[in-house]
Amino acid sequence: MKNINKITKSEHIIETDQLTILGEYQKIDRTNLNKNYQSEKELEQELIKNLILQGYEKLEIHTQSQLYENLKLQIEKLNKIQFSEKEWARFINEYLDSPNDSVVNKANRIQENHIYDFKFDNDTIKNIKIIDKENLNNNHMQVINQIEQKGKAKNRYDVTILVNGLPLVHIELKQRGYSDKEAFNQIVRYKSESFDSEHSLYKYTQIFVISNGTYTKYFSNFFDNKRANFEFTIDWADQKNNIISDLEDFTKTFFEKRVVLAVLTRYTILTAEKRLLVMRPYQIAATEKILQKIRLSYNNKSWSKTEAGGYIWHTTGSGKTLTSFKTARLATELDFIDKVFFVVDRKDLDNQTVREYKKFQEDSVYGTKNTKELKKNIEKKDNKIIVTTIQKLNEFIKTNKNHEIFNKQCVLIFDECHRSQFGEAQNNIKKSFKKYYLFGFTGTPIFSANSRGFDTTESVFGKLLHSYIITHAIRDKKVLKFKIDYHNTVPYYKPHEENQESDRRKTIEREKMLIHENRIKEITKYILQIFPDKTIRNENIKSKSEHNAILAVQSIDAAKLYYNEFKRQQEFLDEDKKIKVTTIFSFAANEEKLAVGEIADEELETAKNISNTSKEFLVSVVEDFNSTFKTSYDLSDNGFQNFYNAVSEKTKNREIDLLIVVGMFLTGFDAPTLNTLFVDKQLSYHGLIQAFSRTNRINKINKPFGNIVCFRDLSNQTQEAIKLFGNEDSAKIIFEKDFLSYINGYFDENGKLINGYSQTVNELKTYFPNPADISGEEKEMHFISLINNLLRLNNKLKNYDEFKNYKGKLSDREMQDYKSTYIKIREKTLHERNQNFNRNDYSEIEFEIDLLKSEEINLDYIFRVSSSQKTVDDMKREMIRLIRSDIKTSKQEPLIEKMFSDYYNEIQTLFESSNNEVIKVKKIVEFFYDFVKLQKQNDINKLILNQKLKDQDTAYRFIANCINKGNVYREGTEINDLITGGRMSGNRAEKKQIIFTEIQKLVDLYNGI
Known part of the structure; x- marks a missing residue:
């Protein structure tokens, strides 16, 4: 039997085993299939049609109440029970959506606590599960679209995959030709506006998918927007790391019911730090290759031979420890395996690894003091996993030569095996264990070319089972390129430096x-x-x-x-x-x-x-x-x-x-x-x-x-290394472009010519000499695209020594004025979108907000720079100009305006009486912070009175704390405890949302001051 899956040009999937990752993907040429243009609606309809063909049930529901009604039916069907209306309400309140429930709690239910002991009204207790992890085929898959949900704003979602009625996967689409990043930004917006609103079942979402038809990616729920980063989106791929990006192919593979359920139930992890991680295709492929090898070797009774093991070559920085951790956990589920040893070097037994294993099995980890505790853990019948260092395992072997563990079925997984494959410890392990399966993970294998005539990774661990090398990781944007400078500081020593x-x-x-x-x-x-x-x-x-x-x-x-x-x-x-x-x-x-x-x-x-x-x-x-x-x-x-x-x-x-x-x-x-x-x-x-x-x-x-x-x-050493661990063309992928490429322009990975810094600056100065006067949608879009490119280039070029003295660089003042207009257009765009203005092209503009934030200034700097002006009015104008150029301080413009109004005479006196700029600035800053302190107190008290919050002292502390932290706390009981009226009041949720919105305004205005 061929151990491979393929998508062929006839677009059929040939299943020959139960691996989650497709064996080989053959890209389909769609240039003649009239699919070069698709509207978002057409893309959505085609996706749903394909899901139905794959066995999903299409459900016509569009409201949250209908979602709950369907959920009841699906949970009853899964568990072969029937709830009375009272029992269902109690099940929701106790388990599915308990009071003050968090998104993390809901993720925990899917990943680790999916069965609940529920007591029915007749006093019988039954285990109610919300997902069947033992028999994946027992789960019912449905697809819905255009469901509407209200939170801070009313949103309509594209396509959602329901598993037993729970929205575990959500898909946002953009029409072909638009950036897939816009779909990502839309999810980020929905997260803050409605996904995580009160009683929302979308808090159960584990995986998001974004697509513009041509490019499709997936990523785990990031719980809060501070962890939202487009760089962490993931490409789906086959076992050979060929990316499956077209939505139609992605649907046929990732959304095959068995596959998506495996990803949800086996390859998504809630970490000890309460982060939800979904594994990447190469991580899943490596895990399954090892598990497959263990089963095959056990069935063939070929344990303890080199062919019973193997190694995984995943480049440094690609998440090998997560892969090996998950592999070790899943290996414990093999009923014929007695123990799984996860072996690390003592220096690598870091706190994060310890926390993850202790979360899985409290006493699984043993460090470096002595071997008594290691021996005790090995002998525990209910401990299937042992985490130890190679040094302690070697000591245990030498002092317990006839221990019964050596005759048991054992899996040994070495993290970073290039450091542990030689020497006494490895030899002792192979001599002592009689029924072992040995696997290693490395980012840099030892080949014959760099082995000094000793063993290679393959000779010690067995054949390569899966590879994901540095060129793959850079292509997928999972690790960064390198920029290398060779610097000869003192010419006299140059001959010695070679x-x-x-x-x-x-x-x-x-x-x-x-x-x-x-x-x-x-x-x-x-x-x-x-x-x-x-x-x-x-x-x-x-x-x-x-x-x-x-x-x-x-x-x-x-x-x-x-x-x-x-x-x-x-x-x-x-x-x-x-x-x-x-x-x-x-x-x-x-x-x-x-x-x-x-x-x-x-x-x-x-x-x-x-x-x-x-x-x-x-x-x-x-x-x-x-x-x-x-x-x-x-x-x-x-x-x-x-x-x-x-x-x-x-x-x-x-x-x-x-x-x-x-x-x-x-x-x-x-x-x-x-x-x-x-x-x-x-x-x-x-x-x-x-x-x-x-x-x-x-x-x-x-x-x-x-x-x-x-x-x-x-x-020379660098060139030799990248040839060994990549290929002849690796240098083009691994190393950053030279300075002049970013100045004069370059071709990107798709062969598209990208304007360089000098061309972008020239075009800005030619078309927009006075950025404050820009008007009209077409001009604004042109301006935004130029500033986006300028920000991206500037982000790279500021790392180049040559850029510091580059004569064609924009002055700080020019850059500030351009950024000011950029922020102004963005704010207008957000306002129009919130008002539901219909500007199709304009609404899809992508703003490089993260790059703007990376160049933030603060009010102290603004005061210091603007104090050199000759008059109070000039200082005020300069301050406003600088404030508008920064995405954070721009929201504080009203405070500056009012401060100059309230303290105008005092500041004027300072200008007339003091020539000492330091003293002048210090005094004006004191005026400002005294003013802000009083103004903040007044605004908080005003909010408390207007919203009629209970317990004014507690309310004040809560709001002040939100301002200091820069975030409005949605979880917990604080807001509920402050709202007047009974908990069953019909407009309570709406009232809570209004309060959130008002507090957020104060956070935006005062945070950081």
Whole structure:
């Protein structure tokens, strides 16, 4: 039997097994099928028709009450019971929609608590399930469209998939030719306006799908709009990573009933941090390949052989730990498997992994102290999963040679297997376990080309089961590209910075030159100089950097020198220009490596591995760390492990600006805030890819790529590495374009010519010399498209050193004036949309709001800049101009207007009597904050009186807290407790929504002041 599924050109699906992911997708040529143009309505009708052909029931319901009526019928049908009206009302109140229920609670019911013990009126208790996870065919699938729901606004939704009456999947469509991002933005809007309104069943939605016919993506419910990010949408694909984007093909595969139910019930995860994650196709494919291999090997009794296992090659940053975690969990469900071991390196047993496994099985995780607890957990009959480090597993094997576990059916899954595939531990595992299935996950396999003649990943773990390499991940926008700069700081040392094969004597001399005092001094100076630009620090508002960085150095001696030099040079810097620097190391630098490019492992037992002088230095580093962060770490037995954990957490939380390392944190460390790697170290092959990949995790939109700044010439090593882990054309995909491409224009991945910065600026100045005078829909749309491109280009170019002194760059004032008009048009668009104005083309404009937010200024900056004006009226005009150029402060224009009105005489006196600008600004800022404090109090009290809220003190605290947090709390009882009138009042929900809206206005006006 062929183990493959295909969509053929005849558009039939051939099913040969029960894998969720299609084996191979053959793209259908639709150019002659008259489908180049489809309206949104036609797209919707075709989608529904195809779903019906796939066995979905079309349901004609369009209101929330009808949705509840159908839900009752479906739950009764699923459970073969019948509710009385009173029982149904009680079931809703107790379980389905209990008072003050949250979206998270509802996700928890679908993912983990889908069965409820319900007591009927006759005192019988039955298990009522809302979804059947044991027999997927037992679930009933329905499709509805154009259902209407009211919250802050009245919305009409496109297409919804009901599973047993619950809206678990929702689809928003845009006609062909429009951006699929508009469909995403519409879902974000619906989330805030109606999806999550009181008693809404759409709180149960687990997965969203967006499509414009040509491009279709899916993503999990993000619960609140702060987590809404288009970058996290997912392409559906086959097992070979071919994207299935056309809506018709997506429907035939993803919406096959068995597939979508598997994604909902097996491959969607509610994390310990209460985030809903849906797995990507390659993650599902890898998981199923492993499970399939285990079953096949068990049936063939081929356990403990290399062919019984295999490895997964998923590039760094693609979510291997989530995939291996889910695989381990699902392997425990195989009835013939006794234990599943999830094996990690001790440094990778991070808090997030621990939380996830403890959530699944409280005592599944065991750390590093001794093997007694590990032995105890292994012997527990009800524990099918064991999470441990390879070091402790090896100790257990050596001290329990005849343990019964070695004769049991065991699955061993190694996370980041490139670090654990060699050596004593692996050999001991294979000798001891008699019925094992061994699997490894790696982003950088060991091949014969970089194995130094030792074992390869395949020889240790078995054949490659599934791959998803870096070029796939960059194509899918799951990780970022790299921008590499080779910087020779001091020309004298350039010959030594080039990679050279030489004898030991020359190598020693070369390494001495590379840590010469003058070279370290100049590189440190350069890093401090470019750090704000590389890590995106808005110096206008004196904020900390948006991102942080690692400096990778060759040796412990180099780490010491750099650390001390950063301390020395920062003594002379202003406080707001200083960065927080620390370092960590432990291993012996000359440890033999078993693979070319391997970054030597560093043990956490510091005293065993470093010299006394290095240990003394590390003690001083820890003391500096304690002084900076008000902590009390030391280098006692467990102290270094605790210090390591603290460094890890503070780097992830952006509390450390620059971390100096020799080998630690260059492999397996995942921190999306890191965007820059400074390299003064020899790197090659998998070590180079691993180190570079610390920077390419997706984070905020103002992180367009990972910055690599090399102080050694690694160009040849880089080319060799990407050929090994990609292909001949990988460089075009992996590396960012050069500076001039973004200035002069370039072709995108679809072959479309994108105007560069210079062309965009010239067109803006030609067509819109006075942006404030723009009028007319056609001109506004042209202007918006130009500013969108300018913002995208500027977001990339500000990471290029050459851009700082580029003569064709817009001045700050020009950019502010353009942004002011941009924000004004957006606000008008939002107003017209809320008023239901019919402007079809205009309503589909995509605004780059996230990019605007990444360039925010604040009121302190506005006061400081505008104070240089000669008169009060001039200052007011300048302040208004600056306020209008920022998406956040623009909402505070009325406060500035009123402040100048109320304090005009006082400010005029200041202008006449004071020549000291600092004092003048300070006094005006005091006027403003005194005014805002009083105005805010008045506005809160006015809202309380107008809405007749109960308990005025509690109401005041609640509203003030919403303003401080920047968010109106929808969950909880606070609003309900403040509303006058009984809980059964007919207009209570409407009243609650009015109060939400009014509080949100105050949040928009006062938050951040």
